[in-house]
Amino acid sequence: MEGLDRDKINKIILEASKGSKFYENELKKERQVNQRIEKMMQQKAKITEQQLQKAQAEVYKLSAELEMRRDLSRVIVHVDMDAFYAAVEMRDCPELRDKPMAVGSMSMLSTSNYHARRFGVRAAMPGFIAKRLCPNLVIVPTNFDKYRAVSSQVREIFSDYDPHFLPMSLDEAYLDITDHLEQREHWPASRRTYRVCSSQTVEEREGQMLEAEEETDNLSPVLFEDSPTVSPTLPEPAGDVIVFGTCAEEAVREMRFRIEQKTTLTASAGIAPNMMLAKVCSDKNKPNGQYRIPSEHQAVMDFTKDLPVRKVSGIGKVTEKMLGSLDITTCAQLGQKMALLSLLFSETSWHHFLQISLGLGSTHRERDSERKSMSTERTFSEMSDLEEQYALCRELCEDLAQDLQREGLKGKTVTLKLKNVDFEVRTRAFTLQCPVCTTEEIFAAAKDLLKAEVDHVSPQPLKLRLMGVRVSSFINVEEKKPLQKSIVGFLQAGGSDPNHSQRSAPVFRTVADKSSESPRKELSSETGEQEDKPKHQNRWVIDSGGFRAPQQQSFFQRVQSRRLAEESELKAREENAQTSNRPTDTKPVTNADASGPDKAADTKSSTNQESSPAASMPQSLTCPVCFRQMGTIDLTALNRHIDKCLSESVTGCEKTSIDTGQERWSDVCEEKKDQEEENTTSSDSCHSKATPSTSEGDRALVQDLPSKDDGEKPSTSVLNSVSFSTEFGRGGLTPSRPNHDRNSNDCDSHASDHLSHESKPTSVAPLKMNSSNSGGVFSQHSKGTALTCPVCCKPQETDDLSLFNRHVDVCLNQRVLQELRETDSPANGNTEDPQHILKSRGKSKRKGSSPPPSKKPRAVGTRHTIDKFFRGGSR
DNA sequence: CCGCAAACTGCAG
């Protein structure tokens, strides 16, 4: 069988890249790394024997501590599908089976089959280079829908062994099978018996068998050195029955067998006492093999001893090189040089190194982390035209805004990323006063950043090959929980209405992500605890079945929630794609449109802080009564709108007819939409559009209000209702309610966040209610059933749950307003500057989550910090 | 000195 040797491969790759801009940049990066190493060596030269001894003592101490905490009680499995994308494509297209093929494009490959790997064709290699290595290479475009489908099949099997398994990607997951093994011990053989019933024909299976043998012959023997106990990888002829044992190896073998039966794809697995080792193990007998490190101290140390550091997840090319310059290539050497490393690297880094050298890793999941940023970027052929660049920037903002809104996120920091034709990357960031999520808001910031960069290089034009936009610093959604619990009682009282309680009482559940109801159904075991989510992301959602209070999750439980969220997100996306035409009120109206002429002048005239994107960027206001996003900062318009809302509240709920409300709103939106469309034609016009006229008196009122320019407290002279609305809207605490998006129930948490400050427990209810996909609260009702509002107890003439929920919102918010009017005057703290609240909150969050800054000069980025490992541990 | 934001880097999949 043909193939290429390593030298030849390297030579071809070099020749293909040499002289290119990319290559030049690579060389430049390499020189930078070398400089880093040089600096490190200089430091090393200065280290005294005494320092080293002291450091050694510290290392010993920490090692002992870590050793004491070593947990060998868990059996962790890392499963990795073999050449996943390629394998799926080969399965579905038999002609590809005996050809070298890869999945991806001419510019980048995602993966390649084992056939192609013999030519040096690898993942993350550009297709055109792969073609030089292997001219016969077939490149198949990616088909993620297909991979997702297969992935979910595989995950179903995973959940039989660990319902809380942790998926890392479509083709990879960690499982904790400790509990499974305990149960399995007592299982009768019949429960571990599987019949080989493949949909494949015998010939097909034989063909596969041949291929497997073929590959085995051609690949390095080390790669295929299987664990002693591993049984033949391919199923026996049809009709046969396989009985798997009860030990860990047998359980994993059974799992792999089932995967292959179900998908005809093979997987590799690693079994070890922690995730770090399991991951390394899964690679050991790839493809279609498994390897186990027994849960014994000596076995772990034996394995770790000769393990190349590069094999460990988190040690990349640069770290490998830096360690290599200190003569460290294996984990044993890593351990021997820990004292030195502790003097040369940051605390975070050397702690990580120490863990690796001891063969330690996490044995359970850290708490589910929330998303920290969202971005989109695009590579293209050289672009120097300014107009084009701005247009692209806007396009990216648009895409990003859509994604943000889909997840109900708003962030304060906008980052622009640029890569020029020389592959030099620059990022420019700006942090706004208020969190944003709409196209116009993001673009307003991004275009200023772009302009700054254009100015910076002028008179030369910016020659770009990539542009990206990122939003981060999402508003804190924590600290809302107690209140959310308190709403339960309230809602239950309301929910006792026969109309929706008779079938099955509405149930509150906490979910990690808003839209996770549907996928949950697919899961095999539906125990209560497994659905409960960690505190910090509790959201109440109605479901059928019975009331469940939130509980702390243990171990891998959170993982499942994350997976559910992922899956549901996928679903949501698909749904979104199908319903491309949104109602007119969906698009949050742009801010730039709404900014008055004075604003425009502001941005253009000055260069100080005031003209920064934050200052020039108007924020969107949200009506505190009906919670609709105004899409404008025109306070006059908002006031008028609130007046209407309030006057309706006085006359009673039934008057706040959902229908009329919507009509009115869509009228407003039509207006705004027109403006927006006009504006999109020219990026410069963004600041030049004034909102619909305002009277002089109104204008005065507006100017009295706090602006993001000063961030001061609102003037006490403003009308009650206005200061209220300002607090809600400007502070970013009110959920922006994209009433358009059926999938978004998003921002409820933010609202309760706000209300928690107000100490108005009962008032929070409605926000939680409009969450679920189907419209929220009473998603249980059957078609045609009349719905009765739990607040005003009036039957609603609508079948549409989202409308109904909105009505409930309105009712409840009117209650809130009433209560606030009765008990709170602006003087007793309700007018506290929302900016201030946000800011202090942001602070406290960061404090909790970020490790102390390191003082060490040279450090390597490490993915897993020791803090993280400890967090889940006994400390 | 601290805290923060910005800019940049490394890493994984």
Added chain:
DNA sequence: CTGCGCTGCAGTTTGCGG
């Protein structure tokens, strides 16, 4: 014939202002 991705996280460095 050309020609090296996208997303997200975490960590480090630097400069600023209190």
